[in-house]
């Protein structure tokens with residue numbers, strides 16, 4: 648019989664488990680029910696005392712101590728190895744966070760196991776099958792493996808975060824033999840508040856296309872106004888900002904650009920494929936290499952002057968044939984009026 652372990656970790660505050668960890672818990676609950684397998688949940692945190700309250704009833708295991716307050720390969724790998732051994736895990740589910748992605752392969756190797764990453768779904772039919780995408784989300788592969796333990800790192804957003812009945816149980820303390828610590832975090836440097844435009848947890852993806860920097864019907868470009876409209880909308884909605892390749896490429900070609908956009912914002916075949924419930928495309932033509940990055944956007948809307956743009960050809964649920972400058976100015980005014 649399989650023995651499932653879900654690995655979780657605290658967020659930067661240390662006071663809560665990350666959303667991606669709670670998504671892995673949902674996956675673990677469903678899989679243990681499907682396989683009729685035992686479920687354990689492991690916690691990596693400096694103080695796990697209150698963290699178990701957000702978890703369902705299952706066998707709870709935790710490592711504790713200052714060494715686990717910060718992500719670090721040596722201590723995190725030692726912690727996860729100890730949790731896997733304590734749970735006798737044959738299947739290990741973990742969020743594909745930077746913290747766990749860094750150590751999963753090393754821990755799997757120590758235990759003689761195997762790791763697969765970017766898992767989008769797990770099924771038991773009745774054999775255990777994990778699904779992931781290859782070649783920029785064009786090929787969906789279904790993986791099975793005989794090797795145990797099998798580590799599966801889950802893509803964020805593939806499952807909803809666990810929000811069911813919390814348990815009153817306390818986690819069992821698992822002792823970890825700490826290795827020599829050679830790396831110490833001396834501080835945290837983060838972008839200024841508000842400067843971060845990529846927000847994977849946002850409900851809405853707002854995409855800016857190259858049209859924002861093109862000559863408008865008056866024969867002029869209006870890049871500064873475009874920047875104000877886009878940033879104003881992001882401030883009012885906390886949407887995540889995506890971009891077309893044409894727009895981010897302009898920076899390298901010496902054209903007038905929107906300074907807050909980088910290639911990290913690019914959506915598409917050679918960009919990102921984020922998951923958001925809704926998406927709004929503006930001044931973007933909706934060509935296939937761009938739209939392929941919208942695969943996991945549930946409801947799609949677009950604003951384009953061109954009634955023959957790609958979005959009108961079945962790629963969006965709603966297309967507004969309109970001037971995005973005018974529409975977004977009106978939308979921002981309505982949002983600001985609502986807030987005032």
Ligand SMILES: Cc1cc2nc3c(=O)[nH]c(=O)nc-3n(C[C@H](O)[C@H](O)[C@H](O)COP(=O)(O)OP(=O)(O)OC[C@H]3O[C@@H](n4cnc5c(N)ncnc54)[C@H](O)[C@@H]3O)c2cc1C
Nearest residue numbers: 856857858891892893915916917918930932936937952971
């Ligand atoms: C191998 C390969 C990989 C690629 N990978 C990617 C990728 O990952 N991501 C990506 O985005 N692209 C990618 N591309 C490029 C892609 O094919 C398109 O060239 C690109 O997406 C076009 O960007 P755009 O729609 O912003 O610009 P444009 O094609 O210039 O479209 C601008 C649009 O803005 C509209 N517009 C202008 N003014 C307004 C206004 N006031 N109001 C409303 N609408 C307005 C115009 O009608 C037009 O439709 C790739 C191409 C290749 C060959």
